[in-house]
Amino acid sequence: MDFQSILDEINEEIRPHLGSGGKVASYIPALARVSPLQFGMALRTCDGQEAASGDSTVAFSIQSMSKVFSLTLAMQRSKGNELWERIGREPSGSPFNSLVQLESERGIPRNPFINAGAIAVADRLISQGDAKADLLVLLASLSGEAVAIDPEVAQSEADTGFRNTALANFMKGFGTLDNEVAEVVDAYFHQCAIRMNCVQVARAAGYLCRDGMHPYAGTPVITGKQARRVNALMLTCGTYDAAGEFAFGIGLPCKSGVGGGIVAVVPDTLSLCVWSPALDKTGNSHLGTRALELFVAKTGLSVF
C-alpha cells in the first residue's frame, strides 16, 4: 500500500477542519497555550517503510501515551504474576467509576492505563530501578533519538495534581504502593511530561506490531505474548471512556493522551501516531480520532 499518499490525503482532508471542533487541554498553562491549528501523522511498517505528513516532527507532550511504555518497562522487569496482583485488566468506564471501583476493589486499580493504574506502575518502576531515567532510555532506544522531559509541564502537573496525589494516597492506604507517595507521583508526573513527535512515537511503538521485537535491533523488548497483551489492553482500556467507541468505530489498539496524541497499532503490519491538540469531550484528540477513522476506511486495516 502507498502509505505516504494515504497520509497526505488524510492530511489534506483534515487541515480545513483545524480549529473547528474540540478544545485544547487547559488545566496547565504549558498545554493551554499549544495552538490547536496543528495536525501531524506518521507510521512505520513492520518491514521498515515509513510515511509521515503534516506537523509530524513537531514535539508535543505525550502525556498518557507514556503509560504504554512505562507498562512495557514494568512487564520486562516483573516476575511471574507480581505486576497483575496489584493492577487489574478490566475497562473502568467513566473516571467517576474509576474512583468508585478503586474503593470497592480495595485499592487495586482496574487497569494500567487509568491514572491510578499508571501510578501503581510507577511505584513498580521505582522499586525496580530509576523510574524516570529508565523510561527515557527505553524511549531513546526504541525511537532512535534522545527524548526529554519538559520541566515546566512536570512542575505544572505536580502543582495541580491533587487528584492524582489523592489516588496515590488511597492506594497507599490499601497497601498497593511500596514507595513513598511523594516519590511515586513525582515519577508519574515526569513520565506524563515527556515530549516526542509523531515520527518518534510511531517508531517507538514498533515492537507492538512485531510481536515484541525491537523495531531496529531485532532483539525482544517484551515477549510476543506480552506484546499481544499490551495491544489488548490498549484496545479495551486505551482511550478513556471511549474505548468501546474506538473498538467499534476504528477497530485498532490505541492509546491517547491529553496532549492530543494517539498511538495505534495494526498487529503484524504497522505502528502509527497521530497528533492534533484539540480534544473532544471524552479527552481524545478530536481530529486525531477523525484521522484514524479515515485511515482505517482507506486501508481496510482492522483487527476485526
Next chain:
Amino acid sequence: MDFQSILDEINEEIRPHLGSGGKVASYIPALARVSPLQFGMALRTCDGQEAASGDSTVAFSIQSMSKVFSLTLAMQRSKGNELWERIGREPSGSPFNSLVQLESERGIPRNPFINAGAIAVADRLISQGDAKADLLVLLASLSGEAVAIDPEVAQSEADTGFRNTALANFMKGFGTLDNEVAEVVDAYFHQCAIRMNCVQVARAAGYLCRDGMHPYAGTPVITGKQARRVNALMLTCGTYDAAGEFAFGIGLPCKSGVGGGIVAVVPDTLSLCVWSPALDKTGNSHLGTRALELFVAKTGLSVF
C-alpha cells in the same frame, strides 16, 4: 492447520478436569440439573472446513449468546443511527456498575450485551417484526437446522426474572423502550431459552468471520463494517466483567452465556463454539475459558 486434531487434543486435556472447578448456574431448575461433566467444542473455517470434539452435538441453553444474534437482527433492520441512539457501546464494568450507569446515563444501557442492552434490542425487534419467530428463523438459516426455544426455561426465566423486569421498567421510565414492559421481557426471556449445540452455534456465527456474509448462501447477513462492529463489541463487552481478562488472555471476540457456552470469532479465519456447563465466578464457562486458552496457544490465532 489440522483443526480436528487440535480440538481432539484439547478435549483430551480438558476431560480429566470435568467436575473439578466452577459451578453450574442454579437460579432456575432447568439449568441447575444440567450435568457439569460435559464438554464440547466445534468450529467452522471460512473455507468450509469443520471440526468438532467431545459433546459437540448435545444441545444446551444458549442464554446470553443469543444477544449476538438478536443484535445482528436489529442491525439488519435499523436505519442510520437509530439503534445506537438507545444503546451505548462502552464496556460496563461490574453488574453493580451496570445498574448505576443505567441510572446516571438516563436509561441508556452501556452496550447491547449487558441484560439492559439486550432488553432494549428486544424492544427494537418487537417494533420491527415478530421478535421471537424472527430470531428462530435467522438461527435456522445460519445453522442450517431448525432450532427451538425450551419452554420450561422460558417460563422459569419469567418466574424469576425480577431484576430484568426491574431494568425494563427503569428503561421504560426513561423512554428507552417503545413497547409494553411485559411484552419486551417476554421476548427477551424466550431468546435466552433457545437451545442449540456447539456445531450449530459455530456454523451460525460464520458470518462474523466472513465480513458479514452468510456462511453458506453467500449473501450478506449484515455488512462487513457491521460484522466488524459486532466483533468489536464481543471483544470489549462479550464476557461480563471478564472482558478485559478475555482480551488479555485469549485475544478473540467472544460472547458467553450462563448455560456454559462461549462463541468466539477469528476474523477472516473461523468461528468456534465451546461448551461446558460449570461457570467460574465471573459467570463464564470455567473449562470453556480454559479450552479457548489452549486453542489460541496451540494455533497462535489472536487478533492482536
Next chain:
Amino acid sequence: MDFQSILDEINEEIRPHLGSGGKVASYIPALARVSPLQFGMALRTCDGQEAASGDSTVAFSIQSMSKVFSLTLAMQRSKGNELWERIGREPSGSPFNSLVQLESERGIPRNPFINAGAIAVADRLISQGDAKADLLVLLASLSGEAVAIDPEVAQSEADTGFRNTALANFMKGFGTLDNEVAEVVDAYFHQCAIRMNCVQVARAAGYLCRDGMHPYAGTPVITGKQARRVNALMLTCGTYDAAGEFAFGIGLPCKSGVGGGIVAVVPDTLSLCVWSPALDKTGNSHLGTRALELFVAKTGLSVF
C-alpha cells in the same frame, strides 16, 4: 401562645410570594394543573386548641405524607422486629444513592420514607389485611372525617410509575416482598393518591405529639416508644435529600409530599400541616418550608 395570630401573620407574610418560586410537580396531569397560588396552614395542640389560616380546608394530594400513616399501620400490626428486618432506618442521601444502596444492601431499603421503603411497607399491609381500606379507615379515625383516594391520581401514578415498579421488582428479586409486585405497587399508588386538607392532616398527626395516643379517643394508636421512633424517622429521613437541612434550619420532625404538603410535629405540644403546591429543587414545598421557618422563629419551638 396565640397560635391563630401566629398562623395569620405567617399567611400574610407568605401570600405576597405565591407564584414567585418553585414549580408544581408535573409528572402527572392531575398534579400539574393544581394552581401554585395557594397556601394553607393548620395545627392542633395536645390540649385540643386548633388554629388554621389560608387555604387550610382545600383538599390536596397527600402523596408521600401517606408514608407516615402507612408506617404507623404496619407498626401497629407487626410483631417484634419483623418490620425492621426488611426495612432500614438510616437516611439515604440522594435518590441516586437510594438506588445504589438498595442494590449494595441486597434489597433492604434504607428507611420507610423513601419510595422503596414505603413499597416494602405496603407489602406488609397487604399481608396483614386490606392495604387500601385499612389506611383510609385509620385516617378517617384520626382526622374525624372520611377521606378518599383520587382515582385519577391513582391511575396516573400507575401509568407513569415505572421507576417504582422497577424498585418493587428489584426488592422482589431479593426476597424483600412477599406479595405480587403488581398488587404491592397498586396499593402503594393508591396510598399516594389520598386527598386531605391541612386541618385534617394536622388532626390526624395528633398521636405523634401525644406519645402515640389517639388525638380524640384517648386510646393508643401506637406505643409512646413507637411514636417517638416515627418522629425520629421523620426528622432524619422525612424530607428527601433535604433532611439535614430541615433538621438544621427548622429542627422539627417533618414529612413532605410532592403535592406540596408538609406535616410537622412538636413533641408534647402540637401537630401541624402546611401546604403550598410549588416545590423547590429538593422536592419539598417551597413556601411550605419558608412557612415552617417562620413558625419556629416566631414560636421558638424546636426539638433541639
Next chain:
Amino acid sequence: MDFQSILDEINEEIRPHLGSGGKVASYIPALARVSPLQFGMALRTCDGQEAASGDSTVAFSIQSMSKVFSLTLAMQRSKGNELWERIGREPSGSPFNSLVQLESERGIPRNPFINAGAIAVADRLISQGDAKADLLVLLASLSGEAVAIDPEVAQSEADTGFRNTALANFMKGFGTLDNEVAEVVDAYFHQCAIRMNCVQVARAAGYLCRDGMHPYAGTPVITGKQARRVNALMLTCGTYDAAGEFAFGIGLPCKSGVGGGIVAVVPDTLSLCVWSPALDKTGNSHLGTRALELFVAKTGLSVF
C-alpha cells in the same frame, strides 16, 4: 431526678458485659493497646448538678468527638454563610457513599462530622487563627481544666492517615481548601489526638444544652440558634452510618469517636459523656451505646 443513682445503676448493669462484645480500634498502636475492660459515664445538668460513675476520670482519645468543638470554633469565627458554602449539612450514609458523594458533589463534603467535612473545618481554623492551640484553649475554657494532645496518637494518625490525606487532596483539587494539604491534615490529626475524660467532656459540652451559653461563665460560646444547629447536626450526622439508628433508638443528639467515647445532649436539661473502648461494627462504642439506651429508658429523656 437522682442522676447519680441512675448512673450508678447503669454502671452496675454494664460492668458485667465488659469484654463481651465489640472490638477496640486497632489501626494505630496507641488505641489498640487500650484495655476494653473500662466504662465511664458523667453528666452535668444546666443548673450545675453533676454525676459520674465508673471510669469517669480516666482520660481517653476523644478522636471524632473533637469535631463538635472544632465546628463550634469555626462557627464562632465565620461570617454569614461562608462556612456552609464549603460544607454541607446532609447525612452521608456509608463511608463508601461519603467518597462517592465528595466526587459527585464536586469536593463539598456532606457535613462537618464526616472526616472530609472536619478536614474542611480544620482548613477554616487555620485561616482564622492557630488551629491546634485555639481548640485546646476552647476545651480548657469549657471544661475548666487544661487538656492536651497525645503526641504518639497524633504521630500515628499522620503515619497511617493516607485516606484522610487522599480526601484532603481531592478537596484541594476542587478548591474547597485554602491552605496547604500537609498543614490541614496535620491540624486535623492533632485534633483527633486530644485526650479528655468523661467528666471533662460532659462539662465541655454544657453550652449545647444551654442555648450556646458557656457552662460556667454565662457568656455565649455560640448563639442559641447555632447551638441548636450543632445539636441537629449531631442527631442527623453524629454517629457515622448509625445516625438513623441512634435517632430511632436513643433519640438524642450524639457524637461518637473511635476512642470509644460518645457525647450526648438533652437540650435545656443536661450534657453527658459515656466511654467504653470496644466498638461495634458501625464504629460506635458498643457498651456506650447500650448505656445511652439504658439512660433514656430510665429517665424518659428524648427530643422526640
